[in-house]
Amino acid sequence: MSTTKPRKATQVAEHLGRLLASGHWPLGTRLPAERQLAEQLAVSRPSVREALQQLISKGMLESRVGGGTYVLSSKPIGFSDPLLTLFRENPEYRFDVLEIRHALEGNAAWYAALRSTDEDKERIRVCFEQMLAVHGDPDPMQEARADASFHLAIVEGSHNLVLLHVMRSLFDLLQNSISHNLDKLYTQPRVFEPLSQQHRELMEAVLAGEPERARQAAEQHLAFVEDSLKSIDADEARKLRSLRHLSR
Amino acid sequence: MSTTKPRKATQVAEHLGRLLASGHWPLGTRLPAERQLAEQLAVSRPSVREALQQLISKGMLESRVGGGTYVLSSKPIGFSDPLLTLFRENPEYRFDVLEIRHALEGNAAWYAALRSTDEDKERIRVCFEQMLAVHGDPDPMQEARADASFHLAIVEGSHNLVLLHVMRSLFDLLQNSISHNLDKLYTQPRVFEPLSQQHRELMEAVLAGEPERARQAAEQHLAFVEDSLKSIDADEARKLRSLRHLSR
DNA sequence: ATCAGTTAATTGGTAATACCAATTAACTAT
């Protein structure tokens, strides 16, 4: 590939990538057909196919023979295909992610308390309010997304770009796999109330610029999430067992 | 894509991916031409192109017009293209990575001390010996790779798969960009000697199954690496300034 | 009007062929 003349296929991929990132085609949308895209973009169909291949390979699109091409994600998936597959098939790896979050978010909260600008702080506040506003939504994934946005706003306040990327990838991993009991965090009052208080404490520590308090708040929060998920898993397993007992 | 009949292009990409992972084509190797691959694999050239596109998009291969296709990496790059580009163009983001390693490797060392099997411990020992054996090699990247292998062996001992993946991606990120003064860590005796002692202390803490000692060893080591790189950067900047002064 | 079955159209996947621009290899002259 010459540096003086960009590949048409690459240009098409970048153009489509920008449309995806901008939300022009929301998740699940069916894209125009290859022949149509080729005509609209004034390139040949093989060039469109090669561009689509790039985006399919990054986990952003999915093609179905005779059925069209669909949006899977507006951003490249940050983890390799085998890990994503493994994660989808083995939900217990959620606890691996929680272990990592425990280490990273304590650290992020520390740096956010030290480094956040006024804009960062405002964004954290807005995200916290958004979490409260979206509580009780029929679609629990809305709450999960608001929760992720809140945490990512804190990571943004740490001003460590690589950390932000890693955390985004971890949240993508959680959201792109089937959310195994994750919704229960938001729908059980015995979990949501303390959860919400912990979010508030974390936010207040960061806004007050108290790094050690922020770290502790983050670590306690993650420990609580881990314990709650384990307890929810146990409850669900018990329910399943008793349902099986009834059906005999 | 039907689940009953895999795409030819995907099969070719997987086949090539296995050849890459097995080391059949080492880093930098030029692959056979597209026409040749198409003949060898009994598929059409467009199918080969689509397969190559998948691997190019994952950062594993690079194509040059008229010049062939080359191996960039034997594994998919775990980070998205924009971050990789940004990292290559702005070496100061190394310090973002070091901040993250500080958090993650302290954690990994803790769990490795708790969870390592005898096999894990043996692998850690072998990697440590390998680091000593390769010291002074004319190619400092050999030492960087041995260093990475040692740290990854410890992460493997933590038995957290997602953490292993994240750490691999971070090391790939460091090694796939121009190694800005990284070689100086191994070539300056005032740095290498304490570095080697710290590696030994970290290994011994993990092997002895002492989690708190292991965490401290890891964190102190990463702090030393960070300080050393900053000091080396300052030395190099001073040298550059005095060279500029002489050339006037 | 609704539903089921059939047919036609559309879609992504594959292949063959041709040509172009860039690079590499081979050849020739000094």
Next chain:
DNA sequence: ATAGTTAATTGGTATTACCAATTAACTGAT
């Protein structure tokens, strides 16, 4: 041995044709 020229090779793009799978449209029966 080196420099310049030519030929061959390479990746990139385009056109055309065909196939398998899916979707849409149409028709007939209830």
